[in-house]
Amino acid sequence: MSGHTHAGPIDRDRGCIGMWLFICTEILLFGGLFLLYSVYRYKNPADFHAASQDLSRFSGTLNTIVLITSSLSAALAVHELREGRAARSKLFIWATILLALTFLTVKGFEWAAKFEHGLYPNAAHLLSLPPGQILFFGLYFTMTGLHAIHVIVGMGIFGYGLRALSRGKIDAEHPVLVENATLFWHLVDVIWIFLFPLFYLIS
């Protein structure tokens, strides 16, 4: 009862505004890191180029494709839900979650490979490299790590959406949870689309 207010047209507008505002804060959260990245790359161009060689372009490209595909499946989930086809919507949400898992798996292998080569914060090998390379990997792990946390959170929200769909709490009239999960997911995708060239494609 206390949750309902008489003014304002429908919950859906409200949910949409709230999500977009949240996306603004997310952009600024990452914005701080992009700012650090720009300054340090400007100061250490050669080191950043050299360090970038150590990243696996194949994995990066693969993950970009995986994530863009997952954005497509998330968008299709919303579309199906709006059309009233809950079962197909669920299927697309599952696809999104699986693609997200794939992304994390590839990322995990990548990180493991870096660890093997002594390219992780405070590793003796990394500390023997020039400062610009230390900073590159410091930022690489921080930014892709924070991004990975967002991927995990996104999976959680989609999982919650699946449960709500199964219980019939979400339908064509009340799609706001899935819509917002998808908006968030597109943000996660877009951030990666910036991270990919900045780390993998600069040499």
Added chain:
Amino acid sequence: MGDTVHEARAPYFAPQGGRRGILSWLTSTNHKRIGILYLSLIGVFFSTAVVLGVLMRVQLQSPSMRLMDARTYNIMFTLHGIIQIFLVVIPGIPTIFGNFALPMLVGANDMAFPRLNLFSWYLFLFGAVLAAVAVFTNGGAPDTGWTFYVPFSLKTSVNVPLATFAVFILGMSSILTGINIVTTVHQLRAPGMTFFKMPLSVWGLYATAWVQILATPIVGITMLLIVVERLFGIGVFDPTKGGDPLLYQHLFWIYSHPAVYIMILPAMGIISDLFPVFSRKNIFGYKMIAFSSLAIASVGSLVWGHHMYVSGQSDTADIIFSLLTFLVAVPSAIKVFNWIATMYKGSIKLEPPFLFALTFVFLFSIGGLTGLFLGALSANVQLHDTYFVVAHFHYIIFGGFGFGIFAALHYWYPKMTGRMYSKTAAVVGWLVTFVGFNVFYFPMFIMGWQGMPRRYYSYLPKFNELQLLSSVGSYVLAAGVAIILVNLLYNAKRGAKAPDNPWGGATLEWTLPSPPPLENWEEPPTVTKGPYDYSGMEEKR
């Protein structure tokens, strides 16, 4: 169902439905109850930090005082700063009055996201608990100052990571409150309430909410970077690994200067509501006040570099930041002049809320004008990191935010509690606080000018008299605050019953009973006149 009609109109704090007692508060998504939840927590934090502040003044009463050693003193000013800034002043007005009053001011029954609202209170509580844990574990309380400057915060043995993580959590809570306020203002205004019929306190909260949304994530990521740097040594702020500590200062102040406007803007909004009520006149220059809030919010986001004049940033940067800093004075002055002009030929009633509001303007003006000294490049070199800065800051924040929130509390108290405090005690409390405040902080301007650096636990003999005077002032100030708080607490249950509209305000919350029911309106109110239109109201009183 017979008595649910009656129950629905019972005071918002009366037991409703199944749950009673403290649990009914901790699970309530009602905006008024959440406002009171915030008020209780923030009241406790504020009192704690005042005690810490007084302890520091005891230490500084004489240069040979040994109440605490230097390290303890460092911890004291750090905790005082962290508590007052992150747990009291930044959340203060948006969470207490943004929740309690805002929906009523715009004619809504609740915030746009009631459950998110309760969630942000729990985040706030969680952040506070983390900060408290950080004080007692893993090396002890931070001694870095509330700014957590690197490289010291990376090297000191104390519990910096947990404290900075607590700030991150508090920031999340602040962001969610901001999102709630912006959405509420856009979506839930009553029929007929256009943007320019909103009370100016709503404008203040609205502009603040945007700063909360857009600036807080920057400090969030900066605090996270300190945590990551401490735990993994990524090197971004560590000069031995190529990192640049100056960048930390930039990132920190990109948020923390706008944060000053998070502190002061909502107070300015509330003051703008009080001047017309107690002058029985429409506000002078409504649109200018509304737009100046937005101007302060936007220009204020571009002045962070004035904290870093002596840090080694380029002269060009210094000059630009100095110019922008002077520019912020313009919208601030617009507000002050409009408030004063509102009183011109008004029928002024010196009720307690208005005394606090007038004091706000007086102290804020002193704080604002001394800010120009600090914004000037050459003067700043002399004044940087001295008591002058401490005095300026407290004139703005205690004189502004502090007296602003006291004004708001005394103004909406009858609505919150349904009772009236003792006006005599309120005036006594105001007077003692006002005198104590000036005796406390004004000597700091002089000491700062003479070169007394801040954050020292002792001083040269030439400061003996002024330091003692300042300490005495702080005791008077603390006594005044105690009178105010006791008066408010004691009368919350025992005070005389308050009428629905004790001040004769024309904004919507005064059309509701005191205290309002859980659901404010059964039928949405229709707004046909401005928030300060008193025509035809005197007869009704």
